[in-house]
């Protein structure tokens with residue numbers, strides 16, 4: 001049987017014209033046992049569509065690791081590093097991750113208590129909730145009615161020392177049945193999104209760039225972000241915006257001398273736009289929570305200065321200003337019509353192009369709703385590639 005693809009099932013909230021290229025369900029192939037030829041086809045599909053869904057998949061952790069690694073054969077360790085959480089216990093990621101002992105690159109994530117799972121006698125899992133991360137929370141009364149929020153829009157990446165994984169694989173093992181929830185933005189826009197319980201929400205980084213007005217495209221193509229050292233430790237005391245898209249600026253971040261030891265050479269500075277290795281398209285790939293500075297190149301020779309922002313370049317270090325600019329560029333792309341909220345079924349395997357999408361955990365489970373997923377991503381063998389000189393000429 002040949003590999004077949006069909007569009008992902010879009011909810012009524014989504015604007016189909018914005019999802020023409022995004023996401024495909026793949027049929028007619030077993031992702032656990034791909035031949036090298038089939039893998040090449042899957043790889044091309046992933047880079048062209050940014051998210052692939054395989055249904056009714058049987059996948060042991062070894063196979064999930066092998067599949068993930070095939071996208072970057074010299075990558076090896078988990079995207080946030082293996083067995084290194086000891087030194088970064090204060091990191092906000094620490095409680096969310098449990099390692100599969102046999103295959104430490106695969107993490108068990110979910111909710112509730114899971115027993116006798118792949119060598120883990122008992123794993124206490126907690127679905128991340130906005131209540132522990134956002135500055136404001138949905139009232140208990142609204143929460144009881146099923147109102148929730150995006151937890152945190154992000155790229156899977158350590159953002160310090162290690163390179164952002166190319167691909168993340170997410171495999172649903174136990175998926176509690178639940179009703180719908182309303183994901184509220186609570187940012188004064190009235191935006192909200194009807195979502196299945198425990199959805200993973202995706203937005204396209206390509207769309208994030210495409211929908212920007214000219215002056216912000218010019219800014220994006222000329223800019224790099226500098227992440228804080230140990231960003232997840234740095235941001236731990238701070239609180240997020242109600243949309244989960246970045247942090248409120250209240251001066252709560254850890255000061256540099258309170259952080260675990262760090263080296264300048266391991267601090268990450270990435271272009272805002274990352275170039276797709278297959279089709280050359282540009283994706284807006286910024287993990288807004290971890291950014292501390294913005295470095296803007298001047299307009300290239302011959303570019304029109306009319307309406308241009310920072311035509312002579314700039315190095316912005318004011319956290320409020322940096323965050324406001326990023327938010328202005330990223331918020332449009334998380335509008336309800338641009339979000340793909342995946343409705344999980346047991347044995348769903350989702351592969352996503354971590355360098356082409358942003359994603360967020362959504363929703364809240366009760367302690368007795370047991371959910372178990374396997375997640376794998378690997379710190380990449382190289383950093384993402386930014387815009388080419390031709391891209392800069394085109395968009396600046």
Ligand SMILES: [Fe+2]
Pocket residue numbers: 154155156359
């Ligand atoms: Fe993630």
